[in-house]
Amino acid sequence: MRKEKIHQLIIAKLQDDLAVAQQAANTAHETATHTESVAENKYDTFGLEASYLAEGQSRRVRELELALASYQNTPPKCFTDQDEVSVFALVTLEAEDGSERRLFVGPEAAGFKFLLDEQEVLVITRHSPIGMKLMGKMVGDVVVLVAAGQEKEFEIVELE
Known part of the structure; x- marks a missing residue:
């Protein structure tokens, strides 16, 4: 199944x-707490910046953990052409010139x-400008x- x-x-x-991100956070924490990061004078901001x-x-790291949990704890949802766009929908849009997104x-x-069937798919959220326009359609x-930079009309041609 494609949704899986x-x-x-x-x-x-x-x-x-x-x-x-965890590796970067660990490295940054080690740098910030290292003895050489202690300020030597009031103009030494290395420790503060670290x-x-x-x-x-x-x-x-916390943001990624929450994002990962939101996908792991919710099974993919299947949609039909009679459903409204909501979270976990794969939406195919067609422009007036026939191009698809x-x-x-x-x-x-x-x-x-990511690529799906050799076509690029962009992940958006319902809170994004595009997501807000699509929700309920x-x-x-x-x-x-x-x-x-230009307004374009897109028709929703498929919903999975």
């Missing part, structure tokens, strides 16, 4: 990103791209999106 494949691709990507970096990296509405991990509905 999508689900597993996203989970694998999040696991990889989490491993990298602590900000460590905090930011730790925040990224595929979007996956995920609970998290917006911006991640059905096959046959037209949405206006900004593409390359």
